[in-house]
Amino acid sequence: MSEALLDERGLSKLRWRCRRGLLENDLFLQRFFERHEAHLTVRQAQALEQLMQLPDNDLLDLMLRRTEPAGEFDTADVKEVVAMLRT
Known part of the structure; x- marks a missing residue:
């Protein structure tokens, strides 16, 4: 079963929501969108929204593998998006 892809409007809103205060985070997120925006699903977008x-x-620590998702962020969807951010 295929998952619904995020539409252009949803992608635009997500990009805006992902703007961060640290340049390092912005660079990770920019690379994430360059690699994954064409096939980003609604489910993955929701997990990324949660990470925001x-x-x-704390977000930078996750992306740099200093920490792993914990608590409410310890879900399969969030872990999938974290792995995508790290590659």
Whole structure:
């Protein structure tokens, strides 16, 4: 079963939501969108939205493999998006 892809409007909103205060985070997110925007699913977008609730330094720690998703972020969808951010 294929998952619904994120439409252009949803992608635009997600890009805007992903703007961060730390340049390092912006660089990771820019690379993420360059690689994955064409096949990003609604489910993955929701997981990325969830990650955007994190403070900048906590998000950076996840992307740099200093920490792993924990608590409410310890879900399969979030872990999938974190892996996509790390590659």
